[in-house]
Amino acid sequence: MTDARENIHELIDAYLDGRLSKEQHARLLDLSRQDHSVAAMMDAARRAEASLHRSFTLPADVPLPTSIERSPTASGPSLRRPTHPPAARKAGFLRSRPRWMYAAAAAILLTGALAYMLNSGMGGSWLIPSTSARPGPTAAGVYAALKKKSFRPAFICENDEQFASFLAERFGHGAVIQRADNVRIVGWDYADGLLGEATAVILALSEGKNIVLFVDESRCKRSIAPPGNGMNMHRAVVNGLLFYEISDSAEPVVLPLIRPAPPILGGQ
Amino acid sequence: MASEDIQQPNTPSMAGTSGASGQRLSADDFARRFRDSWRVLWCIAAGELGDRSGAEDIVQQAAVVALERLDDFDPSSNFLAWMAQIVRFTAKNEVQKVRRRRTSAADPVAIDASRSDDREHHDHRHAMPISRAGNLLDDQAVFDDHVLTALRSLDVVARSCLLLRVVLDSPYKEISLVLGIPQGTAMSHVDRARRALREHLLARQDRPAGGASR
DSSP: OHHHHHHHHHHHHHHHTTOOOHHHHHHHHHHHHHOHHHHHHHHHHHHHHHHHHHHTOOOSOOOOSSEEEEOSSSSSEEEEOOSSOGGGHHHHHHHTSOHHHHHHHHHHHHHHHHHHHHHHHHTOOSSSOOSSOOOOOOHHHHHHHHHHTTTOOSBOOOSHHHHHHHHHHHHSOOEEEOOBTTBEEEEEEEOTTSSSTTOEEEEEEETTEEEEEEEEEGGGOOOOOOOBTTBEEEEEEETTEEEEEEESOSSOSSGGGEEEOOHHHHOO | OOOSOOOOOOOOOSSOOOOTTSOOOOHHHHHHHHHHHHHHHHHHHHHHHTSSTTHHHHHHHHHHHHHHTGGGOOTTSOHHHHHHHHHHHHHHHHHHHHHHHHOOOOOHHHHHHHHHHHHHHHHHHHTSSBOTTOOBOSOHHHHHHHHHHHHHTSOHHHHHHHHHHHHHOOOHHHHHHHHTSOHHHHHHHHHHHHHHHHHHHHHHHHSOTTOTTO
16 A cells, blocks of 8 residues: 555656656556545645746846956956945845835835724724735736746646546536647646636647637636737637637637537546 | 756865866856856755745855855856855855844743744644645635745755756756756655655645644
């Protein structure tokens, strides 16, 4: 029993690391379908990876803290200390800001304090936004995050049955994407919190262009804001599933290929 | 990701000896190599700190140190490995500094109060995490906090290995080079770290909501 569990851990590790053969991958998918604890392990693992990506988003750049100047008399480069060396950067924060920023900060603080006082008096909490609340993800944000990791999927389905089963397990309805010469389904990723806890993302390629589809249950009547930035969003409902297609194409490419899957495929 | 080929590093010296080849890296070369390497260096710093905040400062501090020690570096050896070691030293120093700053007198009343706070905090967290199917039940921020807690419980090297592998998709050869460990060890660290994270998350899921203190 312990050996079997160890074996499953090794399979999941290899799966996450992209070291599984096709046969091992199929075996792991079978195991996850048969055993809820394996499915839970796999899902926890995928979500932990997605969480690491969120928590350790690389900064846009880490610039060199010093300006390196070539002195006309010196044979090599000379080093000039930064105006605000990193260790003193926090202390230097106030020094580098213009006065209008202090005024704006003071106004915000004053408004906040006033709101708090009013709020305490009224016994409600409508004036003070929660400080722990983080801005929710947007379609554009998810698209940008996927782009940053080169649209590499978190996992893939190897055939239509797996594809339909995954949708059915997650949303209660199955669907498949018909094959087309100009469209390649790359795989799946997560977009936790965009529409709900189960939001799934399909990554596709068409003529070298990346296409992202968000999937939700149509009965939930949730919607996502168009991404903007020259990206277009199209939507379609198929078999109780609501698909949003986001790409820079004027017309939907993948949506017309989506077909309902027979219920048998969606079963456990 | 650094574009240069992975070579064996020279032994980075913090003591001010000359580079083995007697050549000196030019400022332009330093800037170019730094631009190629900062992502890996940032991940190493984040791994050492267990957090992304502060990683950028560490990389910049390390760059200042490296610039001051440029004579130590042999341009024919591996820049990334040299910088990685400086980043690790810088981050370790920072962690020690923070640890020293946190040392304070032990007031029994304060300790008791903080324990009580911790318990409430944990009770709230246990009530949340993920469903049997691994789905997120509460907000993503709390889930991310769980993952960070699990990550911080890992050994520093394991944490750095995991971040380099997951966040940057670094090859094991590179992880081995920048952390100064064998490739097989890097791979074991990544596997064990991944396992520890999911076991931590699943263990939280199995705990009864409301916690044991009620």
